[in-house]
Amino acid sequence: MSVLIAAAIFIAVVALILSFQFREQERAGFAKSRLARATNQAPGLQYRASPGLALRGSRISNSEAIERLLRGFHLTHSIDAKLRRSDWKIKVSDFLLISAAVGILAFVMVARLSGSYVIGGAVAMVGLFIPVFLLNRSVKKRRKAFNNQLVEVLTQIANSLKAGFGLLQAISLAIDEAKPPIAVELRQTIQDIQVGASFEDAFNDLNLRVGSEDLDIVITAILIQRGAGGNLSEILEGVTHMMRERIRIRGEIETLTSQQKLTGYLIGALPIVLGAGFFVINRSYISLLFTTNVGHGLLAGWVVLQTIGFFAIRRILNIEI
Numbered sequence: 001m002s003v004l005i006a007a008a009i010f011i012a013v014v015a016l017i018l019s020f021q022f023r024e025q026e027r028a029g030f031a032k033s034r035l036a037r038a039t040n041q042a043p044g045l046q047y048r049a050s051p052g053l054a055l056r057g058s059r060i061s062n063s064e065a066i067e068r069l070l071r072g073f074h075l076t077h078s079i080d081a082k083l084r085r086s087d088w089k090i091k092v093s094d095f096l097l098i099s100a101a102v103g104i105l106a107f108v109m110v111a112r113l114s115g116s117y118v119i120g121g122a123v124a125m126v127g128l129f130i131p132v133f134l135l136n137r138s139v140k141k142r143r144k145a146f147n148n149q150l151v152e153v154l155t156q157i158a159n160s161l162k163a164g165f166g167l168l169q170a171i172s173l174a175i176d177e178a179k180p181p182i183a184v185e186l187r188q189t190i191q192d193i194q195v196g197a198s199f200e201d202a203f204n205d206l207n208l209r210v211g212s213e214d215l216d217i218v219i220t221a222i223l224i225q226r227g228a229g230g231n232l233s234e235i236l237e238g239v240t241h242m243m244r245e246r247i248r249i250r251g252e253i254e255t256l257t258s259q260q261k262l263t264g265y266l267i268g269a270l271p272i273v274l275g276a277g278f279f280v281i282n283r284s285y286i287s288l289l290f291t292t293n294v295g296h297g298l299l300a301g302w303v304v305l306q307t308i309g310f311f312a313i314r315r316i317l318n319i320e321i
Contacts, residue, residue, distance in 0.1 A: 059083060061093035070096075079135075085211045086138035087181065095131060103128035118296055122303060139211070142181050147214050149182040151247065154218065154240045161233040167222070168193065185210055199226070214243050257317045264313040268306060 059080050061067040070076040070092060079092050088095075106127030111120030153174045160170035168190065175186050185206055192202040203219045221239055225232050278286040289295035 059091055061091050063093070066093050081208070081211070082135050082139050084209050086135055086142055087184070088135065088138065095135070099128050099131045102130055106130075115290065119290055119299065122299070143210065143212050146181050146185070146210055147212055147243075148247070149178060150212075150214055150218070151240055151243050153178050153182055153186070154236050154243070158233045158236040158240065161236070167232065214246065217242075253319050257319070260313070260317055264310070264317075268310055271302065271306070 060070055060076060076092055079095055083090065083092065083095065090098075103124045104127075107120045107124035110123040111117050156174040156177060157167075157170040160173050161167065165173065171186055172190060175183050175190070178186070188209075189202050189206045192205065193199060197205075200223060203222065207216055207219050218236070218239055221235050222232070225235055275286060275289075289299055
């Protein structure tokens with residue numbers, strides 16, 4: 001067991017060292033590439049024909065070999081999109097290393113305490129998804145903050161358009177009054193346009209970075225107006241009114257379902273709390289679950305049923321509007 005602990009600590013330390021080393025290599029390589037382009041020793045930046053921009057470096061890995069290996073998996077691009085939407089400043093490869101380190105440490109600690117590799121493996125699987133859970137939570141939190149700020153920003157943009165400003169000027173004025181995260185994302189979009197990206201690609205990339213349904217409605221309205229014409233300020237006012245109603249309805253739904261969500265969390269946590277209590281009070285009584293085959297089967301059944309119940313409650317309470 002001591003060998004496993006030492007191996008887990010070694011892997012975790014190596015993962016952290018590699019993360020810092022890759023970050024320093026990225027900074028040095030970025031500076032060299034900019035100097036090479038400035039001195040005409042390297043080709044300029046190229047843009048993709050599809051929506052989005054290739055203005056920034058790869059978010060998958062600093063190693064070309066690792067990037068080629070990971071690029072073929074759908075999970076890689078899903079994690080990459082979530083890292084962009086959460087604004088976490090790490091690579092996909094670093095995130096996978098952190099997840100692996102958490103899973104290994106969870107396995108070693110639980111296997112050491114319970115004396116069962118089966119329980120340790122089950123907890124290790126849970127530990128692997130802890131960074132994913134935190135990432136998804138960060139994405140939802142940042143998206144919610146963006147949507148709440150979007151209404152006020154659209155009102156400012158519509159008022160600026162009525163005053164005679166152009167769209168990009170109106171957005172720049174709104175950025176000066178806005179706060180992160182919407183100020184950061186809009187400023188990045190303006191910078192993309194200023195360095196040569198098309199209007200459509202810059203706003204489509206904004207839509208991909210944020211992943212908000214409300215923003216998708218706004219961008220769709222703006223792009224249609226650019227092609228078909230019309231009064232953009234009136235269009236934005238109509239979209240703003242609709243978004244205010246969506247926010248109000250979301251608040252009512254959250255209020256009505258909060259009690260049911262709390263009940264689900266309490267019911268899900270109750271077996272874990274009781275098990276921990278018996279482990280402290282009477283370890284020999286609860287140890288049968290970890291030392292016998294019948295106990296292992298009961299634990300496996302509990303995990304399956306608990307997982308099904310958790311996702312069933314979330315599915316019922318997840319009301320889309």
